[in-house]
Structures are given as structure tokens and as C-alpha cells.
Amino acid sequence: MEPYRTAIRMILLIGLVLLFLLSPKPTLSASGSEGLVPESFVGLAKKASPSVVNISTVKIVKGRGQIPTPFGPNDPFRDFFDRFFKNQMPRDFKQQSLGSGFFIDKEGFILTNNHVVEKSDEIRVRLSDEREFAAKIIGRDPKTDLALIKIETDQSLVPLPLGNSDGLEVGEWVVAIGNPFGLGNTVTAGIVSAKYRQIGAGAYDNFIQTDASINPGNSGGPLLNRAGEVIGINSAIYSQSGGSIGIGFAIPVNMARDLLPQLKKGRVTRGWLGVVVQKITPELRDKLKLKEERGALVADVTASGPAEKGGIKRGDVIVSFDGKEIKDTGDLPYAVASTPVGKTVNVEVIRKGQKKSVQVEIGELKEQQGEQEHPQVRPSLGMTVEEITPEAAKVFGLSESSGLVVVEVEEGSPASAAGINPGDIILEMDQEPVKDIDSFEKKIAGYKKGDTVLLLIKRRAATLYATLRVSE
Numbered sequence: 001m002e003p004y005r006t007a008i009r010m011i012l013l014i015g016l017v018l019l020f021l022l023s024p025k026p027t028l029s030a031s032g033s034e035g036l037v038p039e040s041f042v043g044l045a046k047k048a049s050p051s052v053v054n055i056s057t058v059k060i061v062k063g064r065g066q067i068p069t070p071f072g073p074n075d076p077f078r079d080f081f082d083r084f085f086k087n088q089m090p091r092d093f094k095q096q097s098l099g100s101g102f103f104i105d106k107e108g109f110i111l112t113n114n115h116v117v118e119k120s121d122e123i124r125v126r127l128s129d130e131r132e133f134a135a136k137i138i139g140r141d142p143k144t145d146l147a148l149i150k151i152e153t154d155q156s157l158v159p160l161p162l163g164n165s166d167g168l169e170v171g172e173w174v175v176a177i178g179n180p181f182g183l184g185n186t187v188t189a190g191i192v193s194a195k196y197r198q199i200g201a202g203a204y205d206n207f208i209q210t211d212a213s214i215n216p217g218n219s220g221g222p223l224l225n226r227a228g229e230v231i232g233i234n235s236a237i238y239s240q241s242g243g244s245i246g247i248g249f250a251i252p253v254n255m256a257r258d259l260l261p262q263l264k265k266g267r268v269t270r271g272w273l274g275v276v277v278q279k280i281t282p283e284l285r286d287k288l289k290l291k292e293e294r295g296a297l298v299a300d301v302t303a304s305g306p307a308e309k310g311g312i313k314r315g316d317v318i319v320s321f322d323g324k325e326i327k328d329t330g331d332l333p334y335a336v337a338s339t340p341v342g343k344t345v346n347v348e349v350i351r352k353g354q355k356k357s358v359q360v361e362i363g364e365l366k367e368q369q370g371e372q373e374h375p376q377v378r379p380s381l382g383m384t385v386e387e388i389t390p391e392a393a394k395v396f397g398l399s400e401s402s403g404l405v406v407v408e409v410e411e412g413s414p415a416s417a418a419g420i421n422p423g424d425i426i427l428e429m430d431q432e433p434v435k436d437i438d439s440f441e442k443k444i445a446g447y448k449k450g451d452t453v454l455l456l457i458k459r460r461a462a463t464l465y466a467t468l469r470v471s472e
Contacts, residue, residue, distance in 0.1 A: 041175055044228050045187045050128050051160040052221055054179040055099045055112055055135070055149075057120035096391060100178035100221030101125070101149065102230065103159040109264070111256060112220030113235055114140045114147040125151050128185050139263030144204050145235055146256055148263040160222055163229030165252035168192055168208065176212040176234055176248070178221030188213035190246075196330075199236065199249060204334045207249040208232045214248035223250040258338050271339035272365035274305020275312060279329045288317070289353050295319040296329045310360030312349060319355075320348035337365065380471050381444070381453065382413020383420055387437055396423040403427070404440055418468035420457065427463065428456035
């Protein structure tokens with residue numbers, strides 16, 4: 001009897017092994033509803049790579065003005081240096097940068113980041129098959145860091161389909177394609193780490209966070225779902241070394257899709273409500289007798305603005321705008337900005353514990369640069385600074401790969417009088433760090449004529465302080 005039972009067990013065991021070996025293995029479908037790990041991204045990469053392009057830009061940086069000498073502006077050998085070396089120093093040089101982009105149609109329109117192409121004197125686009133074209137900027141939007149450029153060709157182009165970033169789920173597999181460090185088409189994979197990230201890039205922060213490897217040069221490239229649809233535009237990374245550490249950020253493609261019609265026209269207009277809002281804290285919730293910390297608290301209302309005309313008051317909590325739920329303060333700016341100017345929308349507010357609905361006609365947001373009635377006089381320090389690039393580092397003999405370097409000093413200017421030389425690296429302004437052009441410009445804007453600025457600069461291996469007076 002026992003041998004019979006043993007034989008039965010062996011037959012059952014063999015049957016289970018065969019069933020396991022012959023059964024189909026689970027793989028990830030386009031919807032991502034089956035399995036845990038995709039078998040391969042080969043098909044996706046082959047299909048999408050021809051649509052991704054390398055973007056190289058050239059910017060002409062004006063010459064340096066003075067020649068850096070060991071002892072500053074009072075160097076007794078300055079006449080010697082000027083006489084024998086001034087004509088040999090480069091007056092202008094080309095600053096090059098790299099990025100990525102992708103075709104959105106067969107007409108040659110390419111979506112990329114604004115920071116890839118802004119302030120460029122020349123833009124070149126290279127396709128995966130090594131064809132190369134000159135490109136021109138069609139429209140830019142610095143506030144969302146999006147730009148649309150175009151090439152002219154009769155040859156065949158392959159666009160990428162745009163997906164739905166709102167339907168993206170945390171944990172989904174995604175693929176990034178771009179040109180990190182100018183290496184050409186490079187494919188990396190990861191998952192969606194988080195959604196709705198605000199990283200301080202601007203008022204319309206709403207990033208997708210991913211651990212797919214993104215590095216310098218990937219900017220403007222697509223972030224794809226498993227169906228090969230674009231669900232994001234790679235834009236930024238968090239890194240202390242300059243390379244990927246698994247924290248990258250992409251602009252949701254739905255934001256880009258909303259702006260494309262305006263980018264094609266060359267100008268982006270935004271809706272304006274005319275309120276200042278703040279986050280609802282537990283303390284504010286209790287004082288305002290709110291049931292939950294949901295919505296955007298109106299801290300101020302612009303006089304004669306759309307909100308005031310529509311009946312919105314200070315202390316109102318906006319919980320819905322044009323049918324869209326406002327869960328947090330960050331939800332409102334983009335909802336308003338993406339609303340057509342002149343449209344009348346329904347805004348739901350909670351006022352003293354009671355829900356009310358008001359009708360507001362949306363105005364147009366006026367950009368500060370576009371105001372002509374009260375032009376501002378920009379303070380001047382008499383020097384030109386640029387973010388350090390490999391080309392600038394080579395020209396000035398710098399070991400640093402990031403920061404701000406002085407590239408030109410005007411003779412007789414405050415910077416010249418303070419002993420600032422081309423090649424100096426600016427570390428601080430009035431004891432606050434300045435690491436990029438944006439932070440430098442913001443500091444400059446806060447000064448007026450006659451103010452004294454304390455600079456901390458690095459010159460070769462030493463650091464020193466310098467003071468200069470602001471002029472107009």
C-alpha cells in the first residue's frame with residue numbers, strides 16, 4: 001500500500017512542476033494591472049527613441065573687459081599686461097549647453113524646457129539617425145519652464161503620443177529618454193515616486209517625482225508610461241553632486257497640453273483672480289471654525305480686481321474653482337492661470353462657516369516685464385556675471401563646475417573700484433549665498449542707488465570680502 005501512495009505523490013509532484021513550468025509568466029500590460037516587474041523595455045525604447053532629439057544651443061557671452069592681474073585694479077604691472085596681453089585675451093566666447101526634446105507632431109514642433117533654449121543665439125537639433133537641423137523658438141513660458149521650438153524639413157518625422165498625467169499612479173513604471181551629458185539617446189527606467197511635488201521652482205509647481213535616472217542633458221526629454229505615451233517632461237533633479245541620486249522631477253504632460261495652443265501662437269496669457277492666499281494651519285482652522293484643513297484661505301483681495309468685483313472677501317476659504325476642487329493652497333494658482341481670460345466661473349467659498357457661491361469674470365495676469373507705465377531703473381554694479389559652464393571654467397582656469405563667475409568688469413564702474421576682476425567667483429552678497437543667476441538678480445533688484453553691497457568672492461584658492469556702491 002505504501003509504495004502505491006508514494007507513486008501517487010510523485011505523480012502529483014511532477015504534475016505540479018510541469019504546470020508551473022508550462023504556465024504563462026505574468027508580465028506588465030500597458031495598463032500596468034498585471035505582474036510586478038516588466039520583462040523588457042526593448043519594444044518601447046525602439047519605438048520612442050526616434051522621436052527624441054538632442055538640442056544644443058550656443059550663446060555669445062561678451063568679452064571680459066579687464067585682464068585679471070595678481071594685485072587688482074592698482075596693480076603696478078597693469079600697463080604691462082594691457083600692452084602685451086590685452087589683444088590676446090578673448091573678447092567674446094561661445095557658451096554651449098545641451099538638452100533634450102521630442103516631436104509632438106509631424107510638422108516639426110518639438111517640446112522641451114524653457115531653460116534649455118532661453119537666451120540662445122543658435123539652436124541645433126540632432127535626431128537619433130544623426131540628421132541635424134537648425135531650429136527656431138516658437139513660444140516660451142518661463143513660469144512652467146516649457147518651450148516649443150520647430151525645425152523645417154520635408155523628411156519623415158515620428159511624433160510621440162501624449163498621455164494623461166492625471167491618471168498616473170505612484171508606483172507605476174516609467175521610462176526616461178534623453179541625452180545625459182551629451183552621450184546621445186539614453187534610456188533609463190524607474191517608477192513614479194510621488195505626484196504633485198512642489199520644489200520651489202515657481203507658482204505653478206506640480207511635478208511628478210521619479211527615480212528613473214535623470215542627469216544634466218536630460219532636461220526637456222520625455223517621461224513615458226509603459227504604453228509609450230508621454231506623461232511628463234523631465235525638468236529638474238535634486239542632487240548635491242550634480243548627478244542623479246534617484247530624485248528627478250518632470251512637468252506633467254497635461255500642463256504642457258493645456259499650454260500648447262498658446263505656445264504655438266508665441267505668447268502665453270494667464271487668468272488672474274486678484275487674491276493673496278495662504279495655507280490653512282490647524283490653528284487657523286480652529287479660529288475660523290472650519291471642519292477641515294481644506295481649501296485656500298484668502299489673506300488679501302486686490303482692489304478693483306476680479307475677485308473683489310465678484311464678491312470674494314478677505315477671510316473666505318476657496319474650496320472650489322470652476323468645478324475643480326481646491327484641496328490646498330497650491331491647487332488654486334494653476335487652476336486660475338489655466339482659465340481663459342474673460343470667462344465667468346463659479347467659485348465656492350466658506351465664509352464664517354457657511355458655504356457660498358460667487359460668479360467671477362477672470363481677468364488677465366499682467367507680467368511684471370510687460371508693464372510699461374512704471375519702468376524700473378535696474379541697479380548696476382558694473383560687472384557681468386554668468387553661471388559657470390565647462391567652457392567658462394576653461395577660459396578662466398576654474399576648478400569649480402557650478403556657481404557664478406565674473407566675466408566682464410566695466411572700467412570706472414563700482415565693481416572696478418572695488419577691485420573685482422574677471423574670473424572672480426561670487427559666493428555671497430551681504431552674507432547671503434548666491435549660487436545662480438536668479439538669486440543674483442533677486443538680490444540686485446533689492447538695492448537702490450547709493451547702497452553699499454558686501455561681496456564675498458573667491459579668487460583662485462583664497463576668499464576675500466569687497467564692498468561696492470550701487471549706481472544706476
